[in-house]
Amino acid sequence: MTINTLTPAGVQREQMPCLTKMERVIVSMQDPDMGIKMRNQRLLITVIPHAMTGRDIVDWLIQKYSITEEEALHTGNFLVKYGYIYPLKEPRNLCLKQDETPYRFQTPYYWISTRWPASELDYAIYLARKNIRKQGELIEYEKECYNALHKRINHTWDFVVMQAREQLRASKQRRKSDRIVLECQEQAFWLINRPPPGVMDILEEGPERRNGANTRVQLNVEFYKKEIEHNRKSLGRNRIKSSICLESFVKYCEQYQDHDPIMQGCLPSNPWITDDIMYWNMNAEMVPMPTKLRVERWTFSFMELLNDPLGKKELLTYLEKEFSAENLLFWQACEEVRHGEASKIAEKVDEVYKQFLAPGASRWVNIDSKTMEKTLQGIKHPHRFVMDDAQMHIYFLMKKDSYPRYLKSELYKNLLARAVVPQETKKSVFPFMRRQRHSSPSPALVTQTAEDNGKAQPNTGKTNTGTAAQI
Amino acid sequence: MGEMEQLRKEAESLKDEITAARKAVQDATLQDTVSGTVVVSRVQLKTRKTLRGHLAKIYAMHWSTDSKLCVSASQDGKLIVWDSYTTNKVNAIPLKSSWVMTCSYAPSGNMVACGGLDNMCSIYNLKAKDGNVKVMRELAAHTGYLSCCRFLSDAEIITSSGDCTCVLWDIETGTQKTVFAGHTGDCMSLAVPLDFKTFISGACDFTAKLWDIREGQCRQTFSGHESDINAIAFFPNGNAVITGSDDATCKLYDLRADQELITYQDSSIMCGVTSIAPSLSGRLILAGYDDFNCNIWDSLKAERVGVLAGHDNRVSCIGVTADGMACCTGSWDSFLKIWN
Numbered sequence: 001m002t003i004n005t006l007t008p009a010g011v012q013r014e015q016m017p018c019l020t021k022m023e024r025v026i027v028s029m030q031d032p033d034m035g036i037k038m039r040n041q042r043l044l045i046t047v048i049p050h051a052m053t054g055r056d057i058v059d060w061l062i063q064k065y066s067i068t069e070e071e072a073l074h075t076g077n078f079l080v081k082y083g084y085i086y087p088l089k090e091p092r093n094l095c096l097k098q099d100e101t102p103y104r105f106q107t108p109y110y111w112i113s114t115r116w117p118a119s120e121l122d123y124a125i126y127l128a129r130k131n132i133r134k135q136g137e138l139i140e141y142e143k144e145c146y147n148a149l150h151k152r153i154n155h156t157w158d159f160v161v162m163q164a165r166e167q168l169r170a171s172k173q174r175r176k177s178d179r180i181v182l183e184c185q186e187q188a189f190w191l192i193n194r195p196p197p198g199v200m201d202i203l204e205e206g207p208e209r210r211n212g213a214n215t216r217v218q219l220n221v222e223f224y225k226k227e228i229e230h231n232r233k234s235l236g237r238n239r240i241k242s243s244i245c246l247e248s249f250v251k252y253c254e255q256y257q258d259h260d261p262i263m264q265g266c267l268p269s270n271p272w273i274t275d276d277i278m279y280w281n282m283n284a285e286m287v288p289m290p291t292k293l294r295v296e297r298w299t300f301s302f303m304e305l306l307n308d309p310l311g312k313k314e315l316l317t318y319l320e321k322e323f324s325a326e327n328l329l330f331w332q333a334c335e336e337v338r339h340g341e342a343s344k345i346a347e348k349v350d351e352v353y354k355q356f357l358a359p360g361a362s363r364w365v366n367i368d369s370k371t372m373e374k375t376l377q378g379i380k381h382p383h384r385f386v387m388d389d390a391q392m393h394i395y396f397l398m399k400k401d402s403y404p405r406y407l408k409s410e411l412y413k414n415l416l417a418r419a420v421v422p423q424e425t426k427k428s429v430f431p432f433m434r435r436q437r438h439s440s441p442s443p444a445l446v447t448q449t450a451e452d453n454g455k456a457q458p459n460t461g462k463t464n465t466g467t468a469a470q471i
Numbered sequence: 472m473g474e475m476e477q478l479r480k481e482a483e484s485l486k487d488e489i490t491a492a493r494k495a496v497q498d499a500t501l502q503d504t505v506s507g508t509v510v511v512s513r514v515q516l517k518t519r520k521t522l523r524g525h526l527a528k529i530y531a532m533h534w535s536t537d538s539k540l541c542v543s544a545s546q547d548g549k550l551i552v553w554d555s556y557t558t559n560k561v562n563a564i565p566l567k568s569s570w571v572m573t574c575s576y577a578p579s580g581n582m583v584a585c586g587g588l589d590n591m592c593s594i595y596n597l598k599a600k601d602g603n604v605k606v607m608r609e610l611a612a613h614t615g616y617l618s619c620c621r622f623l624s625d626a627e628i629i630t631s632s633g634d635c636t637c638v639l640w641d642i643e644t645g646t647q648k649t650v651f652a653g654h655t656g657d658c659m660s661l662a663v664p665l666d667f668k669t670f671i672s673g674a675c676d677f678t679a680k681l682w683d684i685r686e687g688q689c690r691q692t693f694s695g696h697e698s699d700i701n702a703i704a705f706f707p708n709g710n711a712v713i714t715g716s717d718d719a720t721c722k723l724y725d726l727r728a729d730q731e732l733i734t735y736q737d738s739s740i741m742c743g744v745t746s747i748a749p750s751l752s753g754r755l756i757l758a759g760y761d762d763f764n765c766n767i768w769d770s771l772k773a774e775r776v777g778v779l780a781g782h783d784n785r786v787s788c789i790g791v792t793a794d795g796m797a798c799c800t801g802s803w804d805s806f807l808k809i810w811n
Contacts, residue, residue, distance in 0.1 A: 219655070224478035226653075230689060231485035237691075239492060240727040243499030245710070249753065250508055250771060252708045256752035261796045262516070262811065263754060271556065272519040272797050272811040280539075283794070303665065339624035339667070342641050385685050 019082070019113045025075075026084045029060060030105060036060045049177070051088060051104045054097045073098060083112055086188035094191065104181075110189040118193035121160070124149045126190060128164035141196050255300060259293060267291075268422040276425050285309050292419040299407055302399040306331075314415065318406045326363035327394050327402065330356045334391035338384055349382035357390075367393050493730040501733055505771045511754060514767050514777035519797065522553050522807035524560055527569075529801040530587075531788045535576040538792035542583045543801055544574035550585050552597065555799065555809055564595055564604050570616075577622040582607065582642075584628060586617030592630045594642055608645045613638065619660045623667050623684075631658035637672050639684060649687040653680060656699070662712075664705045671712050673700030679714050681726065693724040695731045702747040702758075706770075713770075715744030715758050721768065735768045737775060746788045751795025759786030765800055779810055 029035045036057065038050045054076075061072035076096040079085045080103070087093060088102040096103075108114060127146045130137050138146060150157060171179050258264055271277045282291055290310055298305040305311040312328070319325040333356065337348045356365045357375065367375070371389050378386040406412055527547035534541045540561065542552045548569030552562040570588035577583065586592040592610040599605055615634030622628050623639075627648070631637045637651040637658055656675030663670045669690065673679045679700055681691040698717035706713055711732070712724045720736040721744055735756065742761035749756050749770065756768040757779070765786050767777035779786075784803035791798045797811045 221475050221478060224475060224482050227482040228478060228485060230653075230692070231482060231489060234691065234729075235485060235489050235492060237729060239496045239729045240725075241496045241498050242725070242728050242730070242732055243504060245725040245728045245732060246499060246501060246504040248708070248710065249706070250505060253752050253754040253771060254508075256707070257754065259795070260750050260752035260754065261794070262750045262791075262798070263511070263514070263752060266796070270796060270811060272809065277556075279796075307665070339626065341626045342643055388685070 019111075022079060022082055022084055023111065023113065026079065026105065028064070029057075034064075051102045054099055054101045054103060057085065057096060057103060058098045069098075081192075083110070083188055083192040086184065088184065091184065091187055092191060092196070104184070106188055107185055110185055112192065118189070120149060120153060121156070123190065123194060124153060124157075124160045125163045125167070126186065128160050129167055132161075132164055133168060139196075145194065259297060267293075267424055269425040274425055278422070278425065282420065282422055286313075289418065289420050290415075292416065292421050295412075295416050295419045298412075302395075302403045305403065305406075314411065315402070315406055318409055318411050319402060321411075322402070322405075324402060326356060326365050327398050329363060330365045331391055331394050331398070334387040334394075337387050338391075342384070345384055346382045349379055349386060352387065353379055365390075365394055366397075493728070496728055497730070501771075501773060508771050510772065511769045511776050514755065516767070516777060516779055516798070516810040518781050518808045519811045520555060520558050520809040522555060522558055522809070523805075524551055524553075524563075525549065525805040525807075527805060528784070528803040529787060529805060529807060530571060531573045531585075532790055532799055532801040532807060533574055533576045534790045534792050534799065535580050536578050536793050537580060538794040538796060540576070540580065541790070541799060541807075542574050542576050543788075543807055544571040544585050544587075545805065546571065547805075550574055550583060550595070552583065553807070555797075555807075562597060562604050566593070567606075573617060573619045575620045575622055575628070577625055579625050581625055582622070584620050584622065586620055586630065588616045590614065590616060590632070592617055592620050592628065592640070594628070608642055610640045610642075610645055612647050615657065618658060621661055621663045621670070623663060629661060629663065629670055629684075631661040631672050633657040635674070635676075637661060637670075637682065639687075649684070651680075651682045651687060651689070653689045653692075654678070659699060659701050660703045662704045664709045666709070671703055671705065673703035673714050673716075675699040677716070679703055679712060679724065681712070691726065691729055693729075693731065695722055695724075695734075696720070698743070701743060701745050704747050704749060707749055707751060707753040713747055713749060713756055715747040717743035719743060719760075721747060721756065721758050723770065733770070733773050735770075735773055737766075740766070745786060748789045748791045748798060750791055750798075757789055757791065757798055759789045759800060761785050763802070765789060779808075781808055782806070 036052050038052055040049050040051070057076050057079075058069065058072045061067065061075055062069060065072075067075070073096060076085075080087065080094050080096045084106055085096075085103045086106055087097075088104060123145070127138060127142060127149070130142070131146065153160070171182070174182070261270060266279060268278050268282070269276055271279050283294060286309060294308070294310075298308065298311045305315060316325055316328055319328055330352070333348070333352045337345060337352065340348060355361055355363050357367075357372070357379075358364075367390050371393050375387065375390045522543070525543065525545040525547055526549075527545050529543055529545045532541055532543040539554060539556050540552060541555050542550060544550050546569055548566045548571070550562075550564040550566060550571070551560050552564070553559070554561050564583075566585065568587060568589035571585050572587035574583060574585040581598045582594055582596055584592055584594045590611065590613045593606055594608040594610070595604050596607040597604055610628070610630070613630065613632040613634055613636070615632045618631050618633060620628055620630040626642055628640050628642055629637060630640065635652070635654045635656060635658060638647050639649040639651070640646065641648050651672070654672065654674040654676050656677070658672050658674045661670055661672040668685065669681055669683055671679055671681050677694060677696045677698060677700065679693045680689045681693075682688065683690050693712065693714075696714065696716040696718055700714050700716045702715035704713050705711070706723065710726050712726065713721060714724065715721045719740050719742060720734050722731050722735070723733040724730065725732045735758070740760065740762075744758050744760055746759040747756065748758075754770055755776070756770045757765055758768065759765045763780070763782050763784060763786065765779035766775050767779065768774070769776045779800060782800065782802035782804050786800050786802050788801040789798060797809050799807055799809050801807045
């Protein structure tokens, strides 16, 4: 799917696969039997042979590839933007118009793929020729380019001017229609390769992207060796019985059922339904009095308590009373090391060491000697995960000891008793103020109507309509 | 090629042994286990809000952790941050490349990321001092399209790509920290659990892999799908993974039993799954399909209990808020709908 740009060797083969595809389309467009029917176009008083209208192009694309008009226009636009077809009337407007606007095929000599990259010398000669032929014919940006080139390749400027003069002389000997054609072709070529400011440069590579072709996964010896190692490890793992796992899902769903607003609704009311945001206000991060459901949720698991900022605060208060607050603070500090900015890791690790691990630290945490030794070693070369083992140790300590005791404590029980059970918001008194809702139909009904309707007309999508409203 | 054949045979025989070991722990069927569970009554969700503003197909959306803001990416070249409750557009970020396939909201709410056929993950800072949303980093190293990206924090992000790898990036320096290679097909999606120590990826090689972030290794591989896995998510308890695939089924893989436990399929559904999201309790699984609908599955009974029908084109993305209040669907019809 990606457009290949630079190969590892650095050779420019820019967008070649896409270009070759476009070229195939162009070639079949020019097929004498199946291609687009050409006609003569009048440009002012001169007749230009072998031209076609925008409509011809779109129609041909639709017919040949069995695509929609939108897609044909889109594809045709690509062909124009990449210079394979150029407009005769407004050459600077590189887009496909689906009307009688005349277009012509670009000669393969001027295709991007054949003449890439366009050389500075050629551009200089082109501009010089334009300048000589008619003074002041160069437009703003062309003048700037001309001057810049004049400075840059000043050493060959005589050659440039000489070439320009030669080409002008040769062109005077051609028939007028041929001359116009050649000029149009060249102009189209330069419009693509040196676009005016503000116009999208379709040859722009964008930031450097590497070629994907060489990095596809190879099914070779290396790969299979890795597979075998992975499989061996996998074989050795401990697998829990499916009955236990399924039971745990059942329990989990049951436990959280009351907390699942989509299934059970919520008190005081679902803000999405009643436009009343009291639920969110009552359950904001830090409220003076939390709801009962929220406090109950802390009993589900230790992580639930830690994930709720209010719960964490309560736990800290409790631990302070027990003189073991340093555990939670240490855990918190380790989280910050783990998830914070990489540049601050060393600094943070140092802080943690000073506060929690150094002998005589103000908040010394009690870790077993093996883990402590490993951690102290690791601190010499701090990285994001250096505190993991110590953090785990303290986490399990809290989980096994402090957490169950907190749940049994007076502090928690009091909070639970005082916790709010919100009143259900009274339903709106005026039914006509309720917004129109469109319910989702029963699955059985959806399949039924799909069968009945066969090819039902698609909705315009302007309103909130569901598929079946006749229930 | 004698050596390679031998190695291949050895890998295959080990795979067979693993299959046998997995079968050995299958001591209960789903039906038996959930026979006592209360049946979920038919779930009827209604569209509460429609977010209009995109001009082309929406390819991805992601909720912020505050459950009100969300970000959506569309191929009209815009990333829009919505206040979904008021339906206001908080930010409309124009993208350099319009071929965007994924977007993500940072848990802190300070950044959003997106990427697609430009092979890069672009990170935008939403809270810049001057108020303008600007590109903060462009993470370029993938050799294939970016299919999914998820923030671990303001400092790290994981991306999955069409070059068959997933990469962990350090956002500050814009460099690759770890490359997770092992899939043999395009990685299509990834999901990160609450503890941020592992992540799962689903790929076009029909497998899902669980990776250890710290070690950079694949810990477990789950197979069973018969086609590309397009969507993947963690079951809320963190012990299982749900996947959605082009073979029109969703599967639940348990991490501890190391195998597929439940399949969500119906003979009337013949189109691929594009996106998947569990409700807060995990009892409901919402899955978006190619046939313009979303089906709601009872995760325990493996039955369909509802449909979200309201889009006029393929549902490309789905997400449930962190507080479980609402779900959002994004579609190729250029609208996002909030359901409840």
